[in-house]
Amino acid sequence: MIEWIYVKRLWDYLEEDVMPEDITTKFLEGIKARGVVKCKDSGILAGNRFVIPFLNYLGFSNINGEKDGSEVNKGDVVLLFEGNADVLTVERLILNFLGKLSGIATITNLMVKRAREVNPNVRISGTRKTTPGFRLFEKYAIEVGGGDPHRYNLSDAVLIKDNHIALYGNIEELIKRVKSSVSFTKIIEVEVSSYEDAIRAYKAGADAILLDNMKPYEILPIVNELKGKVILEASGGITPDNVVDYARTGVDIISSGYTTHSSRSLDFSLDVEKI
Incomplete structure (x- = not known):
């Protein structure tokens, strides 16, 4: 059922590109064609889970595709489908x-592999730095790459950030107020940027502590003190180039917006064959 909800999203994207009509392809009416999607890159495939039911919904036939999560290389055929010239x-x-989803899955997978070479249990997580209207797909691509999607939206978990604390005025009192009211099903995470605030958040009852924009050497003492007592997450400016440094600190989670806002799309092409 969930795939068909996503099919509606894809229909909206197609409408953006086609309405009111494809004024070129309409002149090829009656011609039967096969679409052959090939990879021109190397990486992790993501997106066929939604593309295949979408093509089926549009009336295309003989649809075959590689599974999401597959490693693909230049020249690999990842999708075949047949229909009219609407291909x-x-x-x-x-x-x-x-291209977009596979790019996210690929860079996520790279960061996971690099981080787990030095910290086998660490999770590479996404953020809410996503494309408006496209978050569900981008979060899915993170999972395909072996990462953790993190929060899908603001109702998934309590995350008390620096601006919340600035407005309320007292980190301990705010944590206690939230804990007394929020459902037991929601974890409470607190963003900090110093050793002292991390300790205060832990003592006030936080379930997780987000170490924001801190250098690995600043994180290490916090990990030494709180590892195993509370979930520790590092975030802020973490990329494929420095993810290993953060993984070495021993944190439980490394969250990075890089996977969604800075990943390069994988290159795919579509060839048509007249049938």
């Missing part, structure tokens, strides 16, 4: 969609 109408949407 060309959906071409750009499919390539953009697969």
Whole structure:
């Protein structure tokens, strides 16, 4: 059922590209075609889970595709489908969609592998730095790459950030107020930027502590003090180039917006064959 909810999203994206009509492809009416999507890159495939039911919904047939999470290389065929000349109408949407999601899955997978070489249990997590209207797909791609999606929205968990504390005025009192009211199903995480605030948040009852924009050498004493007592998450400016340094500190979670806002799309192409 959930795939069909996503199919509606893809329909909206197609409408953006097609309305009111494809004024070029309409002149090819009656011609039967096969679409062959090939990878021109190397990485982790993501997106076929949604593209395949979408193509089926549009009436295309003989649809076959590689599974999400598969390693793909230059020249690999990742998707085949047949229909009329409308193969060309959906071409750009499919390539953009697969390219974006596969790029996120690929860079996430790279960061996971690098981090776990030095910290086998660490999780690489996403953030809410996502494309408006596209978050569900981007979070899915993070999972395909072996990462953790983190919060999908503001109702998933309590995350008390520096601006919340600045407005309320007292970190301990705010944590206690939240704990007395929020459902037991929601964890309470507190963002800090110093050793002292991390200790205060822990003593006030936080379930998780987000170490924001701190250097690895600043994080290490906090890990030494609180490891195993509370979930420790490092965040802020973490990329494939420095993820190993943060993983070495022993934190439980490394969250990075890089996977969604700075990942490079994988390159795919679509060739058509007349049938």
